[in-house]
Structure formats: structure tokens, C-alpha cells
Amino acid sequence: MFKDIFKKTRYVTIQPAPVQNRSSSEISPQPPTLSKKELPDSLWVKCPKCGEVLFNKDLEENARVCTKCEYHFRISARGRLALLADENSFEEWDTELITLDPLEFPGYEGKLLEAHEKSGTTEGVLTGRAKIEEIPVVLAFNEANFMMGSMGSVVGEKIVRAIERAIELSLPVVIFSTSGGARMQEGILSLYQMAKTSAALGKLSDKHLLYISVLTDPTFGGVTASYASLGDILIAEPNALIGFTGPRVIMQTMRQELPTGAQTAEFNQEHGLIDLIVQRAQMRSVLARLLRYHQGGA
Amino acid sequence: MLQLFDFEKPIAELEQKITELQKFSADKEIDLSQEVAILEKKVASLKKEIYGNLEPWQKVQIARHSERPNFYDYVPLLFEDFIELKGDRLFADDRSIAGGIALFHGIPVTVVAQVKGKGTKENIKRNFGMPHPEGYRKALRLMDQAEKFGRPILTFIDTPGAACDLAAEERGQGEAIARCLLAMAGYHVPVISTVIGEGGSGGALALGVGNVVLMLENSFYSVIAPESCASILWKDTTKAKEAAAALKFTAQDLLRLGVADEIVREPLGGAHKNLRQTAEEVALAISKYLVRLRLETPDVLRTNRYQKLRAIGVYQEISEKSSEILEKP
Numbered sequence: 001m002f003k004d005i006f007k008k009t010r011y012v013t014i015q016p017a018p019v020q021n022r023s024s025s026e027i028s029p030q031p032p033t034l035s036k037k038e039l040p041d042s043l044w045v046k047c048p049k050c051g052e053v054l055f056n057k058d059l060e061e062n063a064r065v066c067t068k069c070e071y072h073f074r075i076s077a078r079g080r081l082a083l084l085a086d087e088n089s090f091e092e093w094d095t096e097l098i099t100l101d102p103l104e105f106p107g108y109e110g111k112l113l114e115a116h117e118k119s120g121t122t123e124g125v126l127t128g129r130a131k132i133e134e135i136p137v138v139l140a141f142n143e144a145n146f147m148m149g150s151m152g153s154v155v156g157e158k159i160v161r162a163i164e165r166a167i168e169l170s171l172p173v174v175i176f177s178t179s180g181g182a183r184m185q186e187g188i189l190s191l192y193q194m195a196k197t198s199a200a201l202g203k204l205s206d207k208h209l210l211y212i213s214v215l216t217d218p219t220f221g222g223v224t225a226s227y228a229s230l231g232d233i234l235i236a237e238p239n240a241l242i243g244f245t246g247p248r249v250i251m252q253t254m255r256q257e258l259p260t261g262a263q264t265a266e267f268n269q270e271h272g273l274i275d276l277i278v279q280r281a282q283m284r285s286v287l288a289r290l291l292r293y294h295q296g297g298a
Numbered sequence: 299m300l301q302l303f304d305f306e307k308p309i310a311e312l313e314q315k316i317t318e319l320q321k322f323s324a325d326k327e328i329d330l331s332q333e334v335a336i337l338e339k340k341v342a343s344l345k346k347e348i349y350g351n352l353e354p355w356q357k358v359q360i361a362r363h364s365e366r367p368n369f370y371d372y373v374p375l376l377f378e379d380f381i382e383l384k385g386d387r388l389f390a391d392d393r394s395i396a397g398g399i400a401l402f403h404g405i406p407v408t409v410v411a412q413v414k415g416k417g418t419k420e421n422i423k424r425n426f427g428m429p430h431p432e433g434y435r436k437a438l439r440l441m442d443q444a445e446k447f448g449r450p451i452l453t454f455i456d457t458p459g460a461a462c463d464l465a466a467e468e469r470g471q472g473e474a475i476a477r478c479l480l481a482m483a484g485y486h487v488p489v490i491s492t493v494i495g496e497g498g499s500g501g502a503l504a505l506g507v508g509n510v511v512l513m514l515e516n517s518f519y520s521v522i523a524p525e526s527c528a529s530i531l532w533k534d535t536t537k538a539k540e541a542a543a544a545l546k547f548t549a550q551d552l553l554r555l556g557v558a559d560e561i562v563r564e565p566l567g568g569a570h571k572n573l574r575q576t577a578e579e580v581a582l583a584i585s586k587y588l589v590r591l592r593l594e595t596p597d598v599l600r601t602n603r604y605q606k607l608r609a610i611g612v613y614q615e616i617s618e619k620s621s622e623i624l625e626k627p
Contacts, residue, residue, distance in 0.1 A: 102555070102612035103546045106531060153611035160608070182500070182521050184530065187545050188557050191521040192610040194500060195507045198476055199483030199607050206484075222521075224472030225460075225500040230480055244471035244500075245462035249526070254463045263467060273470045 047071050049239070063280050072237050072280055074217055076119070077126040077141035080176055084284050085130035085139070092128040094161050099123060099154045101185070108185040111147060119145035124179070125155045127162040129171065133288035135295065138166040142178040142223070149179035151223055152186040156193025159227060163200040172210035172291055177228040180246075181221020194226035201230045210294040212287065215242045215265070215274065233290060234274040236265035237283075242274075301364050305348060305356055306567070312341045349566045352516065354542040358524060360516040361495045362458075365570040367577075368427075369396055369411035369454050372494070375577035376584075377402055380409070385436060389469065392433030394424045394457070397440040402452065403585055405592075408444035410437045410505055411454035414495070427496075428461040431474035434504050438478050441485070448596075450488040450588060453505040458523065460501030475504040482507035483603060486596030490587055492562070492580060493517040493549075494569075509603045510587045511557060513549035514576070515564040519557070520547035556610055559587070 046053050050069035059066070063083055064073040075083075081090060099122070101108045116122060124146040129138050140162050142149030149155075159175070166173045182190040204211055213231025215224075217240035224244050236242060243263040250256055261267055268274045278286045302310055316337045323330040352360070360366070373380050377400040385391040397410040414427030421427075429437075437453075444451045460471055482489060482505075491508030497519030506519075513519065527541035528534055552558035562583045565572040591599060 096616040098614040098616065100612050100614055103544070106544050153613045157611050157613060184522050184527060184545075186612075187521050188519060188547060188552055188555060189611055191499065191503055191519075192557060192607065194476075194503060195479045195483060196607045196610060198479035199507070199604055202480045202484045203604070205480075222500050225475035225504075226479060227476070229470070229473040229476040243467050244460065244475075245467070250462055250464070250467075252529075256463055258464055258467075262464065271468050271470070273473060 045073075065280050070238065070279065072217065072239055074144050074178070075280075076145055077121070077143040077176075080141050081126065081130070081139070083280065084132060084287070086132065086134065089131040090128055090139075091130070092126065093165065094127060094158045095122070097123070097154045097157060099152065102153070102189060103185070103187050105185040105187070111185065115146045119143055121146055123154045123158065124149045124151065124183075125158050127158045129165075129169070132174075132284060132291060135288060135291045136169075136171055137287075137291060138162050138169070138171050138173045140173070140175040142176060144178045147180075147183065148218075149177070149223070150181060150183035150190075151179060151193050151197075151226075152183035152190045153193065155183070156190075156196050159197050160200040163197070163204050166209060167204055167207055170207070170209065172212070172294060173204060174212045174214065174287060174291075175227060175231075176214045176216055177219045177223050178216045179219055179221070179223035179228070181223050181225075191222065194222045197227040198230060201227060205232075210291070212290060214278075214283070215268075216240050218242070218246075220244065220246050233276070235276045235278050235283075235286070236268060236274050237280060238265055238277055240265045242268050303356065303359050305352075309341060309344055309348060312337060312344060316341065345566050349568075353539075354518070354545075354548050355524070355539040357516045357548055358496075358518055358538075358542050360568040360570075361518055363568060363570050364416070366414075366456075366495050367569050367573045368416065368456060369413045369494070371573055372454070372577050372580065373400075375574060376400075376581050377409070378404070383440060386432045386439060388435055389432040390430075392425075392430050392436060394427050394429040394461075395433035395437050397437060399449070400452075402588070403581075405450065405588065407450045407452050408440055409452050409454070410440055412457040412502070412505065414456055414458075425461055427457045428459060429457065429501060429504075430461045430466050431469040431471050434460075434471075434474035434478050437505060438474075438481055441478075441481060445481075445485045445487055448487055450490070450592065451482075451485065452584060453489070453491045453508065455491060455493040455497050455502045455505055455517075455519070456495035457498050457501050458496055459498035460504070475500050478504040479507055483607060484600060485603075486600050488588060488591035488594075488599055489603065490584055490591070492584065493519050493558075494580070497547075498523060507603070507607070509591055509599060509606065510559045511552075512560050512562055512580075512583050512587075513552060513558045514562045514569060514580070515549055516568050517549055518542075518547045519549075519552055520545050555612075 043056050044053050045056055047066040049071035052068040064075045121143050124143050127140045211231050212233045213228050215228055215236045219228050219242045241263050247258050265277050319330050379401040382398040396413050400409045412427050415421035415424040489508040490510045491506045492512040494514050524538040524541040525535045528537040549561045562579050565575050569576040
């Protein structure tokens, strides 16, 4: 079935994943859980920071944070959602948007299918509304397993729609960015998603609605240079790498090796670029506290 | 001597032959005017054929030509007066971005541009046209001022990209660019962005959120440099030519994709062949749109700009009620 549609058009058409809540008005009957895709095949995983060999199950139970040194491993969009939102409170939006290949870019179709397989989702961002400690909020999460959360037309459009709906509903917005930046395969269209998302955030700001941006590992390029940097409050997860240009490109183009620790959340905080570093385990309660300060503020 | 590209060599060879023939004719006092005329006709048609059918990579080469006119070259030809204003009030004055107040056809405007240098020495001073955060913050300061005083904003894009070094990271390159995007989207004054050379990624876009985006015929505007794209796709920077074609970043492509509004004609062979003629074409295009935009109310200007941005992107949407597939745009 997948293949049929695929053959009829010259575009890549990834059908929305068979999620329960296709329509935006339905509320997910199941509490979101950590996706299976997240569990690597091996039982054990080695912590890149302290070298501790961790039992995978323990890692998952600890929200993918090293039980010994608190190193924060990457986590899927749905994994984050499960940790943050009140049970059964999430309503997913815009699942019916489908990515095309407007430039007929070499290898893009294959990349999209591969990303779909790997992530179990159709695009690099998950959006919707939910409650955090009873406080209604619009949420967006980049999906690292889908082409490293890169922003093409669909990611930009979903984020903008979420922001516009937040304006309609007078709700605050929290976006978790995890992204390599603008998606090369959609060329200039990806680049202008930076302007489009920033423009929407300007409108949100005009309405005196709160926007909290949470930067997670990794956040780079066109995403750092657009919505991820425009929060009223900028939060980062510990040890997350955050920057504009990736260290490899800096090395290639400038022959400059970055000092150890450059572009970490801690480095960014030291240079005055972010407000807070918050442990994953505390994220929900910190967000709730901040949201509560801004209730009725609009 | 002007930088000459491989694809221009047939033209240069023919021109060389004409010069030789003319010299021979003068020396020996033989009339070869007919032969010369034939060759000149041939040169003209060859130029049209070569320059009229440039591949994306050849346009990249022209856009990056060492003699390509930069912002300062255009200033005396576009404006009756220009007062350059410097500094971001926070850290430094970045010389890869220039800006100030100018008079365009008698109208006070704010001008902001990325500037590449001519020659190595000037290029080092201007960091090869790659702005640091202080450059974007200067741009933002000047554009905010334009908004305050109700002056139209004219931006000129010509950069390989934003600076990519440790200093840029320490001072928040991403945030500096993002602030420009947000601010430009919200202005109540006309904003016209013209890509005069290289439009390199987010560093270019920071000045690109116009009501109108104009592109010079041989300019390009891309999410990533063709060399970097080739390096990612094929692990081979020498395949930049193939990457240039894949990225669909020429003025003609961007017009089709709804990003550019108009293509500004260049003289055959590129802007550097005739600066005055190019500047006239640029002035004509800016003037045409500025006249129109100045008739709009501040709110309409802002709304139209938002709508323009809002419409950029290509995707499909399955309508919820039926299985009909809507395609946009």
C-alpha cells in the first residue's frame, strides 16, 4: 500500500504512522510511552562520559540518564512527552502533513524512508497540546531519530501551526529542540522555514504569551539561528551540545579546533547565552513552576 | 587582468584572434574589416550562447568573481547620499556588515549590507564577508531605527555565510541571526532585500526577510554551500558542480519556488562586466517595488510580509474528511 502511493507520484509520500489520534480533536487513549525504536538491540550500553556499562533497561527507567554520572543520553520525542505531560492529556496536531521532494534531491526519498523506519514517525517534529501539572500548554518536540530533527517544509509548517494555534487559544508554548539545522534536501525552502518560525514567534510575543525554548542535544545551525534561540526563557539539558556551526565544520573551514567543553550547555550558560540548565528528571517540575508564574498573564 | 573561467575561454580566444587580425591589418595595411566583422558577429553569438545558458555552478563562479561589484561599488550609483553608521553598541564594529542612512531617489532609507572585500588585505578586514554576531546586532540596531523613524529598509545580500569560529559561538551567532529574522518579520516599513552576489545560508537570510526579495541574474541563494553539500552527499568537495545543480539555488529556481519576486538582469558575462549598467537595473527594480510598497499602510506591509513567509514550503496535506490529497502550493 505504501509502495503504491509511492509509485503514482514522483514525490516521496510517507503516510502518517498508524497512530491512534489521527484527528486533532481526539485525545490519545493511551499514555505515551517510550517507543520501542528507542531500545537499542544490545542489552548493555556504555556511557560516553564516565564509561560505566549500563543495563539498557535501567537506562530507560532512568529516562535515559546515566545512573552513575547523570550523563543525558538522547531521547525520542515521544519519550520526552511521556516524561513531561500529564497522563492522557496530549492531543497531537497536524499528523496529516506529508513531506514531498520538491527539488528532486539526490537520495532524499531513500533518506525519508530510512528515517521513517528508524523513528516510527513521519517527520522531525511532534506537536500538540497537553497539560503539565494541570497547566495547559502547546508543546513541540524535535525527533532526533528522524533525520536528526532537521527542519524542512513540514517541520517549519507544523511548528508555525502550533504557534498560531497557541495564539488562538491564548496558551504558552514550550519547544524542545533537537536538530542538526535546516534540512539541506529541501534547499531554500528549508532556509526560509527559519524566517517563518521566527515570524510566528514574533506574533506570539506580541500577544504577551510565554515561550520557553528547551535546547537539547544537539541543537545547531538553522534551528539555533531561529526558534530555539527566541524563547523568553532558554533552558538546556546538561551536557547538550548547542551551537551555530558544528565542531567538524569549524575544523574543516577554519582549521580551528574547539577547546574541550566548547558548545556544551555549560559553555553556553557561561557565555550568557542560556538561562538555566535543568536535569531531565526535574524538567517537568521546573517547567510547571515557570508556567505558573505566567498564568493569566496574557 | 580579469579572472577568467574555463567556460569563458572560447570567447577570450576569439576576441584575441580579432585583436591579432586588427593588428595585422594595421601593420600590413591590408583591409580585413570583413573578416573582423564576421568574427565579431561570431563572438557576439558565442557570448549569448555561453552566458545565456550558464549552469548553476558557472553562476556560482560569477557570483563569487573577485571583481564582482560589492555593496560599496553600488553605493555612489544607487544613492544620492549615504552616511555610514557603525557599531553594535555591545561589542565591536563588524566590517563585514555595512549600514547607514541613504537617499534613494529622494527618499530617506536605511541600508544594510554584507560586504566582501576586494583582494586579500581587504578581505581579511572584512572576514571574507562572513559576519560575526556583532555584525548582525549592528544590522538589527540600524533596522530597528528605520522602524522607529518610518524609513524603508533596503538590504543587500552578499556573503558566503555567517562566521563559523569559536568567537562567533561564544557571542551567540545563532541568537544574533534569529533576532534579525524575528525583527524583520515584524517591521511596519517596506523591506526590500536584494541578493547581489552570494546568498550563503542563515548568514544571508538574516538580512533576507523582505516584503520583496530581488535576485541578480547570476546570484545564488542557498541553504548550504555547494562544496559542503558535496562533502556531505558524496564525501567529495570536488563534486560541488553536481551539488550546485541539486540544490536548485539560482535566481530562476528561487523565482519558481516562491522565494524571489524578480530577477534583475545583468550584462552578458556578469555584473563585473558593466557595473553602471547593473546598478541601473538594480535601481530600477528597487524603485518599482518601493513605489508600490510605500502606498501600503504599515499594518498591511507587516501582514503581507508574514503572508509571504507563511506560504513558503512545499508539502502535501491529507484532508481529514476525505482521503483527497491536497497539494500545496
